[in-house]
Structures are given as structure tokens and as C-alpha cells.
Amino acid sequence: MKKRFDRLIAVIALCLATVAIILNVMVNKAPETFQPLYKVEISRIEHELSDGREVSAADYDNIISITADDGSGSLYDSQNEYVIRSINGRLYRIEYKDAHSDRNKGLAVIINISALLLFLIIMGILLYIRHSVIKPFSHVSDMPARLAKGVLAEPLKDNKNNYFRKFTWGLDMLREKLESSHARELERAKQEKLLLLSLSHDIKTPLSAIKLYSKALEKGLYTDREKQRQTAGSISEKADEIEGYVAEIISGLKTDVMTFEINNTEFYMSQVMDKIKIYYSDKLRELKTQFDIESYNNCMLSGDPDRLEEVIQNIIENAIKYGDGKNISVSFSDEEDCRLITVSNSGCTLDDSELPHIFESFWRGSNTDNRKGSGLGLYICRQLMTGMKGDIFAEISGGMMKVTAVCRKC
Structure with a gap:
């Protein structure tokens, strides 16, 4: 069970990592799917300059400056991102900022941090379940089968886990009860065997006497009627003795076959x-x-x-x-x-x-x-x-x- 849960943890970790990778790819692909705003604004500036209108960078959110070539050779000197456009025979440098790209980078950072936190939380919960539930349960999961096989002498280790303490305690109580019952059954079987052996030995004496008297009567050894009457009386006496032994056996077997623990x-x-x-x-x-x-x-x-x-x-x-x-x-x-x-x-x-x-x-x-x-x-x-x-x-x-x-x- 613990190995299967470990495999489940690995599968969940792999799924979370896959989701994080897919989200990052989607964020990075976004600029290719949607045209950035600065390109739209540059296109509008080109049209306005072509129409001979004055254009100010302050009118556009993503434009930093618009500089016309003055012949000084500084048109290409800028620390910002820019494009050069030829409009009506004159070169213009249009500097811009890519706010969408910045937002995408920030979004990617947020997604990655969120995915990492989610990963840590889920893995923490799974590891806690593994340590506090799966591992303790695996220690006692084979106990019912062992009890069924008659392995009763080995007590269960005290489980300090709150989830399974009562369950473990109950199983150990069941083990102790089965062990006690098994010991009583063995002792009872021993006593019954001793009783039967003792009584069977005691029965042999009157039984031998009955056989002896019977053979004597059968062979006509007692011709005197008084002697015959005494012999018949002796047989009856020995039969009563055997009957007493049989009654003792029945009484021993009729004693209560079960004992019960009752907590009033x-x-x-x-x-x-x-x-x-x-x-x-x-x-x-x-x-x-x-x-x-x-x-x-x-x-x-x-x-x-x-x-x-x-x-x-x-x-x-x-x-x-x-x-x-x-x-x-x-x-x-x-x-x-x-x-x-x-x-x-x-x-x-x-x-x-x-x-x-x-x-x-x-x-x-x-x-x-x-x-x-x-x-x-x-x-x-x-x-x-x-x-x-x-x-x-x-x-x-x-x-x-x-x-x-x-x-x-x-």
C-alpha cells in the first residue's frame, strides 16, 4: 500500500510539473498570438506623419519619443528600443516600451511562484498523509490475517498516531482475547482428556468384574442358587458403578462451554x-x-x-x-x-x-x-x-x- 501511494505522489508531482510547463509556454507564446500595442501605435504615428500632422509621444502610452533626423548622425544613438521609419523622405526614430512583454514576464513570475507554492502545499499534504496515515496503517494492515492464522503471541507495538491509536488498541485487545480464549480451550481440552483417561481407567475394574461374573454364570460354575443370586447382585453393583462414571463424564461435558466478559x-x-x-x-x-x-x-x-x-x-x-x-x-x-x-x-x-x-x-x-x-x-x-x-x-x-x-x- 505504501509503495502504491509513493507512485501516486510521483504521478501527481509529474502532473503538476507538466501543468506549470504548459502555462509558461502559453504565456511566452502570447506575444506571438496577439499584436503588441506599441506596434499599433507606431503604425498610427506613421499615418499621421504621412498626412503632415504634428505628432507628440505624450499622446501614446507605449511611445517614449519621436525624433526626426537632423543630420547630426545621432539618430541611432539611444538606450531604449526603437524603430527607424522613412516618412515623406525623412527618417524618424520612434522609441517605445513593450508593456505587454513586461506584463507577460510579470505574469510568468506570478504563475511560477503560484505553481511552486501549490506544488509545495500538495506535496506537503501528501507526505503528511503518507507519514501519518499510510505508513501507520501498513504496520497493522496484515494483523487480521495473522490473527486468522493463529499468530497470537506477538503484541502490537504501541501506535502513537492519533488516527489509528484506537484501531491498534482494539486489534491488540482482540489479539489478547483470542489468545486467552485459545489458552482456555487448550486447558479445557486437557482437563477433558485427563477426565476421560481417568474415568476410562476406573471403568476397567468394574467392567472386568462383570465379564468375569458373566463367564462364570455362562459356564455354570455356580450351581448354588444363592451363589448365582449373589453373582447377579455383584454384576448389578458393578453396572451401577459404571453408570456413575458415565454420569460423571456427562456432567463434566455439560458444564458451561463458554465464558463471557461483561462490563456492567x-x-x-x-x-x-x-x-x-x-x-x-x-x-x-x-x-x-x-x-x-x-x-x-x-x-x-x-x-x-x-x-x-x-x-x-x-x-x-x-x-x-x-x-x-x-x-x-x-x-x-x-x-x-x-x-x-x-x-x-x-x-x-x-x-x-x-x-x-x-x-x-x-x-x-x-x-x-x-x-x-x-x-x-x-x-x-x-x-x-x-x-x-x-x-x-x-x-x-x-x-x-x-x-x-x-x-x-x-
Whole structure:
């Protein structure tokens, strides 16, 4: 990117130089295009002298003097520019000044100075952009690709540039978060592996006992019915022991699969709803889905505004994915010290019996119809609302799916 900008600077400098050269050529060519005024005045003087009239240099702006030859030989002695004309058999020296040429020279100087100043200003601006914008940005432009490749250990250098300080800080925060998440995933994988290895080893003992008792019964080694009953009891006991180990495995795997950083503070609800309105009004208009946000009384809420926005976005995305695409609306109500934000969508086909499970991790309802998804959207919503000391619940009414986020007021 920096090299391309350097080429752009070179092209602009070349263009400015070309324009300056063209203007100078045009100014220098001007006398050849237009007849100078002194020549017009000399022509008038010739006609007047030919007609026998007296002529004075004071009557002409560009004539210095008019001198007739007196035979002294000084006709050609003059420091000024002049022409010699023979009029009615007598020689005259007509001295003149070329004001047009002087003006052209002055104009050329003005043009060149102006072009130089313009060149310096433009080049100064371009060099400032190169130093303050292009160069700092080139240092961080490859960071997203590196993060995608998993290069997380190397921190970003502190960028003192005002334009990209916040951007660099945000990227470094993202890097740290990804690095922390990666470390947690590795630790979790390690713990799960240790758990499985430990429990699989523990299961071997009762499993071997069951196999031993089973073979003894199969071969008829226990002929006494009491002994057979005791053996069957031992098998049942070992089976219960294995079942306990399996339950422990399931319990370990069912622990929360995600952790969330929530920064609770006080904020106005409109901070969140304005962003939701701007984003989804355009998106749902393109999808030809009617989208309505009920008018509301603004109030101060307690929680994380970014996380609340994420919750409402997740709910609306579910409404888009699993509704019939006809109508999505957001309504509000108050209960005690809480503000309830309800997202409703038409075309709900979820069975009432499945409603209690929709906030479980990795659970997907019968209405998914092979649509892509992880089963984590509403689970994440519940975790976030719990972290903000709020709640979330859902209900089905008249073919409408209604998911409500309960937010605490300040």
C-alpha cells in the first residue's frame, strides 16, 4: 500500500510539473498570438506623419519619443528600443516600451511562484498523509490475517498516531482475547482428556468384574442358587458403578462451554435500540419483512450495552431464520424495577413441548429443517442476561414466537 501511494505522489508531482510547463509556454507564446500595442501605435504615428500632422509621444502610452533626423548622425544613438521609419523622405526614430512583454514576464513570475507554492502545499499534504496515515496503517494492515492464522503471541507495538491509536488498541485487545480464549480451550481440552483417561481407567475394574461374573454364570460354575443370586447382585453393583462414571463424564461435558466478559454499567436504552433500528430497518427492508419497533419511554438500564445489543441481535436473527419472514416486531413493557424487551415473529412452528429446551447449549428444535446453526444462540443470550443480572424467557402465542429480555432499571 505504501509503495502504491509513493507512485501516486510521483504521478501527481509529474502532473503538476507538466501543468506549470504548459502555462509558461502559453504565456511566452502570447506575444506571438496577439499584436503588441506599441506596434499599433507606431503604425498610427506613421499615418499621421504621412498626412503632415504634428505628432507628440505624450499622446501614446507605449511611445517614449519621436525624433526626426537632423543630420547630426545621432539618430541611432539611444538606450531604449526603437524603430527607424522613412516618412515623406525623412527618417524618424520612434522609441517605445513593450508593456505587454513586461506584463507577460510579470505574469510568468506570478504563475511560477503560484505553481511552486501549490506544488509545495500538495506535496506537503501528501507526505503528511503518507507519514501519518499510510505508513501507520501498513504496520497493522496484515494483523487480521495473522490473527486468522493463529499468530497470537506477538503484541502490537504501541501506535502513537492519533488516527489509528484506537484501531491498534482494539486489534491488540482482540489479539489478547483470542489468545486467552485459545489458552482456555487448550486447558479445557486437557482437563477433558485427563477426565476421560481417568474415568476410562476406573471403568476397567468394574467392567472386568462383570465379564468375569458373566463367564462364570455362562459356564455354570455356580450351581448354588444363592451363589448365582449373589453373582447377579455383584454384576448389578458393578453396572451401577459404571453408570456413575458415565454420569460423571456427562456432567463434566455439560458444564458451561463458554465464558463471557461483561462490563456492567449504566446506560440509556435508546443507545441500544437506535443501533438495532438503523441496522435491521435496512436489512429487513431488503428481505421484504415488516419490521416495527414500538414507541417507548427512554430509561436508564443497568448492564452492558454492547452485550444487550448482542442479545437482541441474536433474538432477531433467530426470528429471521425460523420465522415465515412476514413480520418481526419489538415491544416494551415494565414490571417492577425491570424493562422487558420482547421480540416477536410470525410463523412459529416450534412445538410447545420443546420450549423449555431452547436456551440449552447445542439444542436445536424440530423446526430447524436442516438450516445451518450451532444451537448456541439463545444459550449465549441466557448467559449474557444472567451476567447482567437480568433474565430471558420465551413463549408461543397464536403462532407468534415471543422472546423477552428482562433488563434491570437503574
